[in-house]
Amino acid sequence: MLDTGRIVIVGAGLGALYAALELAPHPVLVISPEPLGRGASSSWAQGGVAAAMERPDSPEAHAADTQRAGAGTVDSRVAAMVTRVARDHILDLTELGTPFDRDAAGNYVMNREAAHSAARVVRVKGDQAGHRIMQTLITAVRAARHVQVLENTLAVRLETNEDGVSGVWISRADTPSAAVLIRTPAVLLAGGGSGGLYAHTTNPPRIRGQVIGLAARAGARLADPEFVQFHPTAFDIGEDPAPLATEALRGEGAVLINTEGARFMLPVHPDAELAPRDIVARAIFAETQAGRRPMLDTRAALGAEVLSRFPTVAQTCARAGIDPVTEPIPVAVAAHYHMGGVEADMQGRSSLRKLWVCGEASSTGLHGANRLASNGLLEALVYARNAAQDIAAQLQTTAECAEIAPEFPVGGCPMDAKALTTLRETMTAFVGVRRDAAGLRRALAILARLEAEQAEDENFVNMCATATLIAAAALARQESRGGHYRDDYPETDPAQAQRTRITLAEALAIRARVQEDFQ
Structure with missing residues (x-):
């Protein structure tokens, strides 16, 4: 066990690095499963960042488009807040050195994407926004004295006590090892979404719902897990x-x-x-x-x-x-973005004390049932700052902390490739772009079996937890809305125009009832 006064950030994508910079001068420890910039969904984002930069466009119009795309379940307060501050984040990234596309007069080149009523997406060289923003942030983080980065390290479990989250168990990401506990005053989850749970995905290989799963296993409340966006092209x-x-x-x-x-x-x-x-x-x-x-x-x-x-x-x-x-x-079609995740309020707080969340691992209410194009990076930026400011306001000190150097004992087990393939194929076949009760029930039964067989692999169990939440919530929502389409309930039901809130315990109860029918 290691004690640190550093704020632990799980993940190393855009939200994680932006939050790490925002937390200065508070000491920060970033848990990155790979070398910085490699394997983060943010680096792969091509479209850009949505922001109403100039008239006649406006934050109000941007918020209205966000609500229309979200199919009736967007939190209007969240949409108003995020779109209102979007321009500030573009200006801040520009000041950090992000080379957004500009015209001869120095104005931002604005582009239109699907379901936007105006050209309001800021890009870098057409399709390199995510990569170039990440390179800008990586350079700044490398130069920041208050940030320590642990690369090739994976968070596998949260430690909790009567006061909330008290630490993070980590293991090596590049080779099997036993886990080590790091005690910390605060944890920010910023570790990506769930696309890799599907056999056909645009997400980096490691993005398989693990961060959502470890929060769920600790008792955090989830929101909207059934809403998965499948990129058309x-x-x-x-x-x-x-x-x-x-x-x-x-x-x-x-x-x-x-x-x-x-x-x-x-x-x-x-x-x-x-x-x-x-x-x-x-x-x-x-x-x-x-x-x-x-x-x-x-x-x-x-x-x-x-x-x-x-x-x-x-x-x-x-x-x-x-x-x-x-x-x-x-x-x-490929699994691309998870609208659901760990429920976060306007400050990025989860339902567990001392646990914050931002980026695709979160569910803030901005996206509703169907994310508006290029709102993903925007949400990560806004909530990274909100969470960082809230964490800083609750900490008592900004004293410097020594860097930690965990030594990982021999142990752990390698991921079972066959089990992982079965999991991904199950999600694509039965919890994909089109769903029905029979397929969802079959998926839950398979997930229960896989989890039991691989119970010693916490990384795999985290994946199964997230997959179970997606399938259970999809089974419970007996309608079609946004990214969730049921062949057996093809119409949208106005009575179900509300967000889903669910815990892993509730999802496992649904799964247990399904298992009884398959025995």
Whole structure:
């Protein structure tokens, strides 16, 4: 066991690093499963950050679009607060050195994405916003004397007492080891979402719901776990994770066609390719199921400019032997963003004392049932600052702390690759873009078996906890709304226009009742 006066931040993406900087001069310990910048979802974000920067756009219009996309369950107070401060965060990131796209006069280049009523997404070199923002933050964190970073280290369990969360158990991420307890005055969870729980995902390999799961196992309340966003246009080229064909391409006029050359979105929604993500995702999924391979066609809209304006897309195409100037890009639906997570209030506080959460691991009420494009990075920034300020206000001292050097005992067990594959395939098959009661019940039964078989692997148990929460909440919500679509309840029920609140104990009770039917 190690005692530290440092605030422990679990995760090393945008929210984690931004919060670490905001906490200065309070000493901070960042728990990073990989070297900084590698494996964080934030680094892979292509679209940008949504913010109403100039008139005639406004925070009020941005909030209204956020609520429309969220399908009736967005917290209006949260939407108003986040959109009101969005511009401040763009200016602060610019001051830190983020090279956002600017025109000749120095104005930010604003771009429009799906379900936005105005061009309000700030980007870096077309599709490199996440990567460049992360590089800016990494440089600042490396230079910050108050921040210690433990790389190749994984949080596996929270320690609690009568006063709330008192510590974090960590193990090595690059090799099996026994866990070590770090006692700390405060914990901020900023460790990403759950996309990697699915067999087809755009998320980095390590992002598999572990942070949400360890909070749930400690007793934290979850919100909206059933709402998973599936990105419509992941590259369908056989890679895992699936590279992302950014939504910005459709914002620039790229269209969706099938093998027959038909624009299948035209009869589906008035906004066609710029319809909300859940609608586009289900349409693409339907084309795939029908054997008409969906493709993203940039030829007429961008021509050769796709190579210079979207270098990440161009690199992926080159790797797959696709020439986007002359050929359409094969695409498929992939798990992309989890609207649900650990419930957080306006200050980023969870239901457990001394535990805060920000970023995709949280559920703040901003996204509702369906996240508005490019609101993810924005939410991470806003709640990282809110949580950091709240933590700092509650701490009694800013005294410097010595760095810690944990020694990990021999132990632990490697992840069972077969069990992980079964888990991911189960989630895709039964808890994916289209769901029904039979499939969800089958998924819960499989999850119970897998968890029992792998009970000694806490990392895997954390994944199973999050997967169970998603499936149980999806079974309980007997309607279709936003990213949650039930074939057996295809209509939206106005009586269910509220957020889900659920604990792991409640989800396990649902799972136990399902198990009885499978025995």
